[in-house]
Amino acid sequence: MADFDLGTFVPYLLNQAAEETGQGFARIYKARYGMLRTEWRVLFHLGRYGDMSASEVGRLSKTHKTKISRAVAALGRKRFVAKRESAEDRRREILTLLPLGRRAFEDLVVVAERQNMAMLESLSQAEREILIKCLRKLAGFGPTG
Structure with missing residues (x-):
């Protein structure tokens, strides 16, 4: 067991990467909008896919x-997200981006795209x-999802 090498252990490498x-x-989304990682994830999913429940985002x-x-709750306090009762199931709440949240999303998408391009520029096409193909496969996205 002493020969186990974290440098070849895929979960460790993925986490480090x-x-x-x-x-x-x-650092950018925290500095600009005071957001934490999970807040960015919620904002991203609502901005990218539209209104949905918190369980769908999860x-x-x-x-x-x-x-x-x-x-x-944090995004609600920032007035980035609002909740409304679902028309199909009144026990369920639907999340929607408010105008401030939409602007933050659009701003951060530009930053994310720039960072993504910079990160990949050291790699050949x-x-x-x-x-991308391997990461999508490992993440369970399949060929197009």
């Missing part, structure tokens, strides 16, 4: 419901395609 590549972006982002709930 995620932390290394995500910290710069996290499922899509693979984030525990307690963290999503805290993030939604073939390496980029392989990296």
Whole structure:
């Protein structure tokens, strides 16, 4: 067991890569909007996919419901997100981006795209395609999801 190498353990490498590549972006959304990581995830999913319940955001982002709930409350205090009763099920609340949240989302998407391009520029086109394909496969997204 002493020969186990974390340098080849995929979960460890993925976590390290995620932390290394995500910290710069996290500093930006925290500085500009006072958001934490889970708040960004909620904002992103609502901005990208439209109105949905907190449980749907949690499922899509693979984030525990307690963290999503805290993030939604924080985004509500910032007036980025509002809740409304679902027309189909009154026990369920639907989240929607408010104008301030929409502007924050649009601003941060530009930053994210810039950072993504900068991160990938050291890789060849073939390496980029392989990296994205492998990460999507490991994340369970399949070929197009």
